[in-house]
Each structure stands twice: as C-alpha cells, then as structure tokens.
Amino acid sequence: MSINWQQYPVVAFIDSNVALECSALGGLPWKEINATGPILVLVVPTVMQEVDSKKNHARLADHARRFNRTLRPLLEGQSTVLIRESPAPRVEIALAECTRVDWEQYPELDRGEPDARVVAQAMFAQGPSPDARVVVSQDIRPLHLAKRHGLNIHQVSETWLRPKEVSEAEKKAANLQRQLDAMKDREPQLSLHLSTSQPSVDVHRIQALSPDERRAIQATIIRLSPMPEQERSGLPSIMGDYDHTLDERYTKWERNKVPHFVRDYERKIELNYGQLKIRFLIENTGRVPAESLLIRLTATGGWFNESYVLASPSGPPAPRPKRRSLMDMHMPRTLHDSIRSMAQPGKHEFVVLEDPKRSLEVQIACADFRHGLAYEYAVIGRADPHADEFRIDAVVTAANLYGEATTSIVVPRNVKDSSVADLIDMDTMRFKQLPDVDGHLEKAINASDLSAFEFDGSRDD
Secondary structure, eight states: OOOOGGGOSEEEEEOHHHHHHBSOGGGSOGGGTOSSOOEEEEEOHHHHHHHHTTTTOTTTHHHHHHHHHHHHHHHTTOSOEEEEOSSSSOEEEEEOOBOOOOGGGOTTSOTTSHHHHHHHHHHSBSSSOGGGEEEEESSHHHHHHHHHTTOEEEEOOGGGBOOOOOOHHHHHHHHHHHHHHHHHHTSOOEEEEEEESSSOEEEEEEOOOOHHHHHHHHHHHHHHSOOOOOOOOSSOOTTOSOOTTHHHHHHHIIIIIHHHHHHTHHHHHHHTSSEEEEEEEEEEOSSSOEEEEEEEEEEESEEEESSEEEOOTTOSOOOOOOOOOHHHHOOOOOHHHHHHHHOOOOTTSOEESSOOEEESEEEEEEEEEOTTOEEEEEEEEEEOTTSSOEEEEEEEEOTTOSSOEEEEEEEOEEEEEEOHHHHEETTTTEESSOOHHHHHHHHHHHTTOOTTEEETTOOOO
16 A cells, blocks of 8 residues: 555544444544544444445445445555545545454454454554554444553544434335325314213112012012002993903013012112213314214123113002093004104214114214214213123224224222112112112103103013
C-alpha cells in the first residue's frame, strides 16, 4: 500500500456502526476528531465482514451496498479514495493491512468477539504511527477495549447518526393501517352502551323443602282458596250466570295445578328476586349508515323476558265462575289490529325478531340504521342465584361493518342463602321480604295497567 502516512495526523479506525448506522461518510462531522486534517479512515477486515453480512438485511442493505461502492476503486489499484475535500478537514478512506494477531499476548481480547477483533486489528494495522490511531465507534464496548490497550478513542455523537428509519415491517404495518383507516371511512361507527335500572340485585338460594313442608304448603294454598259457591237461577237462559265448568276446573286446579306448582316451590319463590331492567343503547356516530344491522344480546347466568315475572307464594289463582256475555261469543279484531298485523316494518325501523320469553338471547334487526341516529331497547333480565355470575354481552354486526362491535356488563349480585320460611309467612302465604318486583306491581295496580307483568302459573287452562 503506497500511502504517505506522515501526511495524516489522524488515522481513524471506524467500527461497523459508523458504516451502517451513520450518515454518508462525506457528510459526517469529522472536525469533532480533528478540525484541520487531513484524516485517513482505515477499514479493518472485521468491519468489512460485518458490512458484507448486511447486504440482504431489510433495513441496512442499501447502506451496506453504498459503503461497498465507496470502496470499489481500492480494488482497482487506488491506495485511497477521497470521500470529502471541503470544508476541512479533508477525509480519505483505505483498507487496512493487518499483520497476524498474537492473541495469547492479549488475554483480555476474545478472538470470537467482533469488538475485540476490531481493536486488535487497529493495533496490528501496518503503516500509521501509534499516536495517530483513533478508534471511532458509537458503542462503549470497543471504545473501552481500545482505551485499555493504549489507543485513542472517539465516541460519535447523535449528529453522526441518520434520522430514524422505517423498517420494511414497519412500512407494511403503516400501509395496512392506512388501508384499515380507509375501510373505516367506508363503514359505520357504532357506539354501544349497556346499563341497568339498579346497581345490583338481591338473589336468594332457597334450601330444599322436606316432603312434610311441601305437603303443608299445598294444603295451605288449597285451604286459602276454597271453591266459590254459586246460586242456581230458576229460569234457564243462554245468558245464565251459573258456571257449569267450575267444578271440573277447580278439581283440575286442586289435583294438578297446585301440586305441580308446589313441586318446584323453592324455584318459584326464587323467581321473584334478582329481576331488573336492562337497557341497550346503540348510536351510529359515523357518516355511513349501517346496512343489515343485527344486534345479539346474550345472557349468561340468567335470562331475558319481555316483562317482570311474579310467582305468587299462594300459587296459581283458583278458578272463579265465568260470567258470559254476547261479546264472548264473537269478538272480531278491529280494523286497526288487522291492518297493523299486516304492516311490514320500514327499512329504518328496529325489529325484535322474537319476543324474549325467559330466553338466553335476544336478536334485533334493522335494514338501514342511519348515521347520526340512536336506538334504545329495554328488556327485563333475571339473575340465576345458582350461577357463577350474571353477565350480559352485546354483539353487533352489519353488512358493511368490518368485524363486529361488542360491549358487556356483569351485574353484581347480593347472594343470600335462605329458607322458604325466611321469605314467606307459612300461615298466610304472603311475602315476609318483598322482592323489588312487588314495588313495580304496586305502581302498576295503582295505574290499572298490569301489561308489564307476567304472573307465573296464572293461566287457567
């Protein structure tokens, strides 16, 4: 190598991170090392190997190839390559020629460690004086080893580094995010909210009745509802008040309906507790209507019902005499009812596909849920005292919605272990501890509107 070493007051041995992670060699702030120069940059074999290994790297390949192109004239016979002439300092680059390293003389240097090899090759490079040699790196490890072995060092500052680059993986992720954002601009933005009419519910786990207790309850129910007496009219009439079916209906009540009710008496009493109103609110907050919208509400550890359920402690009501009238014989539907039954829901209306009847799921559909609108649905929910929790999940899909919108709540339960006698007066078959449903019932009675209630076992078949 025909190099005039005396003209270079500084010979810089660069680490691979200067070649791969820093800006182009000609644009680096070399004046931090020597303001006047000239400076000769020497590339040792280990640095060449590390740069070559990155020629197929996703992020560093372009920089590795650029560095190699800079060194290409050296393979054609040039002793140095000018990489910067002005402003000062002038900087040239060359390949280092290193003699064999006697590793046994340097036990602190591990020949298998790239940093140690760079330092050792800087020490054994032919040509420059020891005082002119400077190891340049961003990393602490090679600089520490170089200093311990008498070499000058320079740690590059942040100004040497390239601006943060985006890897191919990051570019792909950003591109996918842009595609996702574009798709979101073409889909509805749905806001879901579930709420309850009260923060928690009281539920009772009622212990099983003994056979004697069950027989006593059945006898008390029958005793409290004796068969009504009827008076026969002396004049026969198709509009007579005497109910000839009462005896048969009462016998059926006494022998079938009451025993059937009492057989599950504990569960019937439990039924009165743990009920509350659940409200689901959906809003389309975006700029695009939701097409073929479907809402699925699912209950875990309980059920949905279209009305409150009340199971009377005194069992199904005993039959009463039927009073007939001409209106009982033929009661046609009104014209309004007929028209209403034939009407099809509008495309913007929400339709409950099947009314909840102690159901685990409710489905609600809307053909076209306009943007900027909201819809609220209310249903009665009941928590099962024998389940682990009472959870409501809402899942919403639409034809132009990518994926699904979801929300859920868990209703806190105050679980109490009770007996029938704790809750019911066994002489009168009335509640000792009124369920929340009773308060709603009292308001309904005062308003003469019981449409919000289902009375368990009340049908007189």
